[in-house]
Amino acid sequence: MWRIIPLILVAYLFAYMDRVNVSFAAADMNADLGFSATVYGLGGGLFFLGYALFEIPSNLLLVRYGARQWIARIMVTWGLLSAGMMFVTNAETFYVLRFLLGVAEAGFYPGVIYYFSSWFPPCHRSRAVSRFFIAVPLASLVMGAVSGWLLDLEGLAGLAGWQWLFLAQGLPTVLVGFVVLAFLPDRPATVRWLTPKERDWIEGELAREQQQIGDPPGHNVLAALRNPKVQLNGALSFLLIGANITFTLSAPMVLAAVGGLGRDAVGWTVAAGGIIGAVTILWLGHIADRRGDRFIYAFWCTAVIAASLLVIALGGPAFVIVAVYLAFAIAAPSVQMLLSSAWPEVMTRAELAVGAAAINTIAQIGAFFTPFAWGALKDGTGSFEAGLYGIAAMAAVCAGLIWLLRAQVRNRGAQAAVQ
Numbered sequence: 001m002w003r004i005i006p007l008i009l010v011a012y013l014f015a016y017m018d019r020v021n022v023s024f025a026a027a028d029m030n031a032d033l034g035f036s037a038t039v040y041g042l043g044g045g046l047f048f049l050g051y052a053l054f055e056i057p058s059n060l061l062l063v064r065y066g067a068r069q070w071i072a073r074i075m076v077t078w079g080l081l082s083a084g085m086m087f088v089t090n091a092e093t094f095y096v097l098r099f100l101l102g103v104a105e106a107g108f109y110p111g112v113i114y115y116f117s118s119w120f121p122p123c124h125r126s127r128a129v130s131r132f133f134i135a136v137p138l139a140s141l142v143m144g145a146v147s148g149w150l151l152d153l154e155g156l157a158g159l160a161g162w163q164w165l166f167l168a169q170g171l172p173t174v175l176v177g178f179v180v181l182a183f184l185p186d187r188p189a190t191v192r193w194l195t196p197k198e199r200d201w202i203e204g205e206l207a208r209e210q211q212q213i214g215d216p217p218g219h220n221v222l223a224a225l226r227n228p229k230v231q232l233n234g235a236l237s238f239l240l241i242g243a244n245i246t247f248t249l250s251a252p253m254v255l256a257a258v259g260g261l262g263r264d265a266v267g268w269t270v271a272a273g274g275i276i277g278a279v280t281i282l283w284l285g286h287i288a289d290r291r292g293d294r295f296i297y298a299f300w301c302t303a304v305i306a307a308s309l310l311v312i313a314l315g316g317p318a319f320v321i322v323a324v325y326l327a328f329a330i331a332a333p334s335v336q337m338l339l340s341s342a343w344p345e346v347m348t349r350a351e352l353a354v355g356a357a358a359i360n361t362i363a364q365i366g367a368f369f370t371p372f373a374w375g376a377l378k379d380g381t382g383s384f385e386a387g388l389y390g391i392a393a394m395a396a397v398c399a400g401l402i403w404l405l406r407a408q409v410r411n412r413g414a415q416a417a418v419q
Helices: 005-020 022-033 037-065 067-087 091-105 108-116 122-133 135-151 161-183 196-213 221-226 228-259 263-291 294-314 318-341 349-381 385-418
Strands: none
Touching: 005 067, 005 091, 005 108, 005 122, 005 135, 005 161, 005 228, 022 037, 022 091, 022 135, 022 161, 022 228, 037 067, 037 091, 037 108, 037 228, 037 349, 067 091, 067 108, 067 161, 108 122, 108 318, 108 349, 122 135, 122 263, 122 318, 135 161, 135 263, 135 318, 228 263, 228 294, 228 318, 228 349, 228 385, 263 294, 263 318, 294 318, 294 385, 349 385
16 A cells, blocks of 8 residues: 555546646636636536546556556646646637546546556455545645635736646646656566565455456446446446536535635635545545445435535525535545445456446546536526536435445345355
8 A cells, every 4th residue: 555555646636636626717717718607517528528438448558558657648648738728718729628638537547446456455445445535635625725826826927827727737747647657566466565475365365356246247348338237337426426526616616606705715615625525535445444335335425415515505604505515525535435446346357447447437428418517507597506406416316326236235245145
């Protein structure tokens, strides 16, 4: 963990910052360039369309070339494109750069999950995933703390504040990519800091997990998409990621509009959510490994997300809006961590490279359509209320699907125990 996870955590921190920093740039950028909520929503979602289209090919190339080289490639290209967002001048360039940014980042997250499946046995996997997944709330902490300062650089060297934000958060990603290329180990067999006994233990634990799951029906792309386990995970991920990312992309504007918060208050609220969310992820990763049931915690986190979005839609005093936003910020990254760390529990390693990418592809399709629908509703109604009700309903349905998946996994475990 000490040799792998800190580097992956830093990589994912920059990935998530480059993915959602547009939410902090949105208000000033939209005003400067004359973007409507529909234009912004479509541009925000196009990232995920590019991500979805290239997710499976990217993961297949990761398997072919190795995690170290492919993750480094992903980081260098998306860092350059993220910095390139400073050159947006109209809706068309906004659409193109957001789409290309998604293409560049495609495969990173499922690739990491596949990579972890060759290093961490089930009894350690949630802790491993949680310790790199804290990058999501930590990104909120960093962006909340520094984005206001970067936006205040308005006019420096002839650049707008939002242009400085993209530049300052994009270029460091390129440097991290080269660090990954130099130091990330490919697999246990290639490192000298594991003894033969330690390598044998890892391989034995992973083999035992594969034996319990059983033989795959097939592991090509079409077989993965036909796999009922992939379809169910994909459906709940479609709803979950669609709801979470849609709200995240507009959270600063929602907090300002519904809660009446100023720029600094919004930044510190998002930062506070990042701190609490990081602690919660680590705690839930530890508890889920100890109790061996990731799905029950994922269910309750999703229920909290649905309730939080519903309360924000109903409105209320600023302190209520801040409190329920913090509840959302705690639950949203935790449920994604729990569900993705459970993918190796429902798929064999032969299925996992393509299956994880297929699940994430379906999820990113949800992340494309939902922000666009959100923006259209905002332009049509003049408020965020209808969109908040919609994504709250998506989260509630997702909670039901997680309960169904949990029942299936528990039934399979009971049958294996009898045999």
